[in-house]
Amino acid sequence: xxxxxxxxxxxxxxxxxxxxxxxxxxxxxxxxxxxxxxxxxxxxxxxxxxxxxxxxxxxxxxxxxxxxxxxxxxxxxxxxxxxxxxxxxxxxxxxxxxxxxxxxxxxxxxxxxxxxxxxxxxxxxxxxxxxxxxxxxxxxxxxxxxxxxxxxxxxxxxxxxxxxxxxxxxxxxxxxxxxxxxxxxxxxxxxxxxxxxxxxxxxxxxxxxxxxxxxxxxxxxxxxxxxxxxxxxxxxxxxxxxxxxxxxxxxxxxxxxxxxxxxxxxxxxxxxxxxxxxxxxxxxxxxxxxxxxxxxxxxxxxxxxxxxxxxxxxxxxxxxxxxxxxxxxxxxxxxxxxxxxxxxxxxxxxxxx
Numbered sequence: 001x002x003x004x005x006x007x008x009x010x011x012x013x014x015x016x017x018x019x020x021x022x023x024x025x026x027x028x029x030x031x032x033x034x035x036x037x038x039x040x041x042x043x044x045x046x047x048x049x050x051x052x053x054x055x056x057x058x059x060x061x062x063x064x065x066x067x068x069x070x071x072x073x074x075x076x077x078x079x080x081x082x083x084x085x086x087x088x089x090x091x092x093x094x095x096x097x098x099x100x101x102x103x104x105x106x107x108x109x110x111x112x113x114x115x116x117x118x119x120x121x122x123x124x125x126x127x128x129x130x131x132x133x134x135x136x137x138x139x140x141x142x143x144x145x146x147x148x149x150x151x152x153x154x155x156x157x158x159x160x161x162x163x164x165x166x167x168x169x170x171x172x173x174x175x176x177x178x179x180x181x182x183x184x185x186x187x188x189x190x191x192x193x194x195x196x197x198x199x200x201x202x203x204x205x206x207x208x209x210x211x212x213x214x215x216x217x218x219x220x221x222x223x224x225x226x227x228x229x230x231x232x233x234x235x236x237x238x239x240x241x242x243x244x245x246x247x248x249x250x251x252x253x254x255x256x257x258x259x260x261x262x263x264x265x266x267x268x269x270x271x272x273x274x275x276x277x278x279x280x281x282x283x284x285x286x287x288x289x290x291x292x293x294x295x296x297x298x299x300x301x302x303x304x305x306x307x308x309x310x311x312x313x314x315x316x317x318x319x320x321x322x323x324x325x326x327x328x329x330x331x332x333x334x335x336x337x338x339x340x341x342x343x344x345x346x347x348x349x350x351x352x353x
Contacts, residue, residue, distance in 0.1 A: 003085045008098050011105045012085055015112065015122045022118065025149035029117040033125040034154065036111045040132030045075070046269060047139045047155050048262065051147040051185040052164025052198070054319050055255045058247055058287050059164055060140045062259030063266075066281030068093060070272040072137040077127045077152070079120065079144050082289055082313075089127045091134045104129055120144050124151040137270070146174050148187020159269060161189050162262050163197045164255070166204040167318030168345070182207035194265040195219040198258050220265055224257035230282070235261040240275070245282045248291035250329070251322040256282050289313040291326060308332075315340060317348035324352035 002012040034041050048063065050056050057078055067074050076090035086095035104126055112122060124144070131139055141158070143150040166182045174181045182204035189195060189211055197208055197219040212219060222235035230244040231253055245256035263281055267273045294300070294309045303309065312323055327334045336353060340346050 004083055005098055008085060008101060011102055016119045017116050020116055020118055024118050027154055030121045030124060030151040030154055032115045033111060033117055037129050041128040041154050043132040044139050045136050046159040047141055048160045049141045049155060049158040049188050050162045051143040051188045053167040055164035056142050058255040058290055059259045060142055061285040061287035062256050062281045063262055064140055065284040066263045066277050067138055069280030070270060070277040072270060074138050074140060075131045075136045076140040078142040089130055091130055092136045096130060121151045147185040153188055158190055158193045160194045160262055160265055165198050166200055167316060179203040179207045186211035189215060191215045196258060196262045220261055222257060222261035233257050233260045236264040243279060243283050246285055247287060249322055249326040315344050317345060320349045321352045
């Protein structure tokens with residue numbers, strides 16, 4: 001099922017085209033759908049557009065927490081979802097309600113009969129339609145796969161582009177070198193936007209430098225280090241002493257630092273993002289299934305006394321390395337229950353663990 005609500009699940013199933021592959025990189029079908037809907041992607045509040053291999057969701061979770069602490073209303077588009085499809089489309093801080101979702105799916109279906117599109121393209125158009133109709137101050141927009149040819153890349157003028165670390169994933173669509181993957185992700189970078197790019201391996205960084213050079217853009221620089229109280233972040237010509245990020249894992253310090261750099265950029269557009277909002281970004285972020293401890297799960301009754309149950313949605317070797325580093329620091333026995341699509345590098349994922 002696509003959703004735990006059977007009505008929503010059935011409606012969403014009708015958006016899966018029988019005649020198209022599940023993934024088809026390209027913008028033309030999304031643009032055609034949006035034209036039929038009145039081009040809602042051109043009627044959005046300021047957009048923060050994020051690409052990368054790992055960390056996109058965590059970075060945006062920190063950014064969203066900071067924006068909401070500043071009193072701003074935030075739309076958020078992400079994928080995939082864990083339990084309910086409405087997790088993907090957050091309207092002014094709340095997941096889209098099932099009744100509204102069903103109404104908009106029904107409106108979209110006649111258009112899809114004329115313009116076949118993939119499930120992700122259809123749901124991206126759906127998100128833009130809802131974002132244009134519900135009032136908010138900011139849109140947080142996460143790519144699905146890649147960047148240059150990702151359906152979300154129809155937004156022409158984001159206020160901020162962010163790219164998280166690049167690693168190997170989806171090689172069949174993005175290429176089998178880090179340089180080619182980075183070049184695809186760099187496709188979201190737009191002239192006139194602020195840019196915040198996480199530290200990269202040299203071949204990925206070169207691809208970003210090439211794109212920045214062509215667009216005559218610079219990436220905002222930032223640096224961070226752990227402290228006894230949490231972390232110190234230098235960005236925007238300022239130094240911020242911050243609490244430790246609430247999400248588990250050493251890698252979350254890097255994600256939090258990038259998010260903080262993005263929020264400092266956004267201070268130029270939203271004066272309500274003060275130091276307290278920046279601190280709230282790190283302490284109030286919520287992003288399920290990223291090293292999430294399940295403290296009241298029914299399965300705990302079957303585990304040994306004192307055992308813990310953790311959940312993580314990582315599915316590539318880069319993510320596994322972050323999980324392994326976290327587990328090694330904890331110095332506890334580790335048992336894995338692992339499920340993975342056969343298109344993923346299962347051996348590469350298990351190796352660090």
